[in-house]
Amino acid sequence: MNHRFREQSDNQHTLRPSRTPPGLSTKIMALIGKVALVTGAGQGLGKGFSDILLKNGAKVALLDINENIGENTRADFGKGYGEDRVCFFTCDVASVEQLEDAFQKTIERFGRINIMSNNAGILNETNWEKMVAVNLNAVIRGTYLALQHMKKDTGGEGGVIVNTASLAGLGFLLTVPVYTATKHGVVGFTRAVAGASEESGYGVRINALCPGLVKTALLDSTSERHGQFAHLSHLSKEVVKKCGILEVPVVAEGFLQLVMDEGKNGAVMKITHEDAFQKTIERFGRIHIMSNNAGIMDETNWEKMVAINLNAVIQGTYLALQHMKKDTGGEGGVIVNIASMAGLAPFLIFPVYAAAKHAVVGFSRSVADASMMSGYGVRINTLCPTAVSTPLLGAVADEKKNGPFSHLFNLIGDTAKLRKIEVPAVAEGFLQLVTDEDKNGAVMVVKEEGCSYVDFPKEFMLDLKAHIP
Numbered sequence: 001m002n003h004r005f006r007e008q009s010d011n012q013h014t015l016r017p018s019r020t021p022p023g024l025s026t027k028i029m030a031l032i033g034k035v036a037l038v039t040g041a042g043q044g045l046g047k048g049f050s051d052i053l054l055k056n057g058a059k060v061a062l063l064d065i066n067e068n069i070g071e072n073t074r075a076d077f078g079k080g081y082g083e084d085r086v087c088f089f090t091c092d093v094a095s096v097e098q099l100e101d102a103f104q105k106t107i108e109r110f111g112r113i114n115i116m117s118n119n120a121g122i123l124n125e126t127n128w129e130k131m132v133a134v135n136l137n138a139v140i141r142g143t144y145l146a147l148q149h150m151k152k153d154t155g156g157e158g159g160v161i162v163n164t165a166s167l168a169g170l171g172f173l174l175t176v177p178v179y180t181a182t183k184h185g186v187v188g189f190t191r192a193v194a195g196a197s198e199e200s201g202y203g204v205r206i207n208a209l210c211p212g213l214v215k216t217a218l219l220d221s222t223s224e225r226h227g228q229f230a231h232l233s234h235l236s237k238e239v240v241k242k243c244g245i246l247e248v249p250v251v252a253e254g255f256l257q258l259v260m261d262e263g264k265n266g267a268v269m270k271i272t273h274e275d276a277f278q279k280t281i282e283r284f285g286r287i288h289i290m291s292n293n294a295g296i297m298d299e300t301n302w303e304k305m306v307a308i309n310l311n312a313v314i315q316g317t318y319l320a321l322q323h324m325k326k327d328t329g330g331e332g333g334v335i336v337n338i339a340s341m342a343g344l345a346p347f348l349i350f351p352v353y354a355a356a357k358h359a360v361v362g363f364s365r366s367v368a369d370a371s372m373m374s375g376y377g378v379r380i381n382t383l384c385p386t387a388v389s390t391p392l393l394g395a396v397a398d399e400k401k402n403g404p405f406s407h408l409f410n411l412i413g414d415t416a417k418l419r420k421i422e423v424p425a426v427a428e429g430f431l432q433l434v435t436d437e438d439k440n441g442a443v444m445v446v447k448e449e450g451c452s453y454v455d456f457p458k459e460f461m462l463d464l465k466a467h468i469p
């Protein structure tokens with residue numbers, strides 16, 4: 001599934017044209033030694049943003065109102081990235097004193113601040129005054145504090161501020177009108193202050209991030225926090241259906257772009273994953289065949305690998321099913337999920353890659369049966385190629401992508417001599433899975449000898465009826 005990072009351009013409302021044409025990256029900000037302050041960093045998106053900053057060499061001050069989760073996150077990061085690169089301060093961003101105090105403590109600890117992420121946010125339509133204080137006022141205060149410290153005209157080093165808004169800052173959600181207002185406020189404020197900073201020669205870029213729904217604690221029991229429009233909660237399900245739910249690492253990649261791309265100021269980045277699907281339908285009218293093929297191999301960055309190799313395959317399958325299934329007017333179709341031989345056999349050095357691919361096989365077989373039993377008219381098959389001659393295999397020879405078992409790297413020997421098959425051979429197998437109307441829940445292996453179907457032993461079949469008395 002193709003996640004979309006898109007800069008929102010709306011010239012009518014742009015205060016002044018940006019000096020850098022949109023989409024053009026000029027210079028990339030190096031993060032090694034840079035100091036970042038992230039609010040709401042104990043869990044969810046803030047934790048994901050802190051993680052990716054640390055991974056790229058920055059030092060990070062984590063701020064959170066919740067001392068327990070903040071301390072735990074600090075301890076995890078300290079172990080992983082070094083105790084000297086991370087600290088935690090308990091801070092309610094809605095309190096002027098606490099935010100100023102945490103800001104000062106960060107400067108005392110690390111000497112400066114180059115990156116500010118105003119990310120803490122809540123969803124509570126009942127206590128909406130508090131929500132405005134956290135989601136909007138604290139973002140404004142955090143931006144002004146950071147500007148004051150970073151701006152070059154008074155001796156600062158310049159820097160970048162990223163404010164977490166939401167897709168609800170560009171569109172609207174009926175169940176959460178005040179939340180929607182705060183996020184529109186963040187987008188409007190960010191664009192205006194970015195223009196003002198540029199015009200004033202401050203050397204500080206300010207961008208806004210607008211993700212769709214993200215799998216974090218903020219989404220738990222939202223209906224209780226919908227306030228007077230709780231009776232419209234069922235409409236949110238439509239939004240989930242339309243937008244799907246993003247994973248934190250995907251949003252963190254977008255955040256990193258806004259931090260590092262020196263060409264971005266006043267940028268508003270939308271992150272959704274329904275765009276590609278919707279656009280295909282707009283262009284061609286319908287979809288009959290879906291191939292969930294995107295994948296990476298990186299044991300070091302395994303959370304991201306699971307997000308792409310497994311979660312996005314599940315998301316892509318569900319989106320395609322939703323569109324194709326016959327019981328709600330779809331035309332039926334076929335989905336082919338690309339797993340690997342590592343989805344059927346252990347793969348030393350790449351255990352998480354193997355886990356994700358095993359899961360793709362299990363998921364595809366299960367959902368294939370479910371689709372058939374539901375009369376959806378959608379077949380779902382899995383392709384498991386052995387090593388194929390593509391750049392993905394570069395990870396095998398790249399110790400940085402080998403994770404905790406890189407010491408076994410020598411066992412593999414010369415990867416250039418690894419026996420590989422060619423792309424057209426795999427494409428032939430793929431075509432069979434698409435065109436053969438008798439194949440549903442099929443798992444095809446493609447090796448040097450050719451294509452064959454896996455015949456799973458009967459004793460490994462789960463007979464649900466046998467389990468129900």
Ligand SMILES: NC(=O)C1=CN([C@@H]2O[C@H](COP(=O)(O)OP(=O)(O)OC[C@H]3O[C@@H](n4cnc5c(N)ncnc54)[C@H](O)[C@@H]3O)[C@@H](O)[C@H]2O)C=CC1
Nearest residue numbers: 040042043044045065092093120121166213214216217218
């Ligand atoms: N989860 C979602 O679907 C989306 C979330 N967002 C935004 O992303 C931001 C982060 O939210 P998530 O990570 O999803 O939520 P989360 O609930 O998982 O994490 C939020 C963190 O902020 C902390 N926090 C709450 N109030 C605070 C305060 N007054 N001072 C300091 N820390 C405070 C919490 O303790 C928590 O650790 C929010 O601004 C939210 O509006 C935007 C789009 C979608």
Ligand SMILES: CC/C=C\CC(=O)/C=C/C=C\C=C\C=C\[C@@H](O)[C@@H](O)C/C=C\CCC(=O)O
Nearest residue numbers: 166167168171172173174175212213222235236
């Ligand atoms: C309930 C979740 C609240 C907040 C988390 C968050 O910030 C995520 C927002 C994600 C998506 C926003 C989508 C907005 C879409 C709109 O532009 C329209 O397409 C939606 C139209 C009707 C929505 C019905 C409803 O309001 O529930």
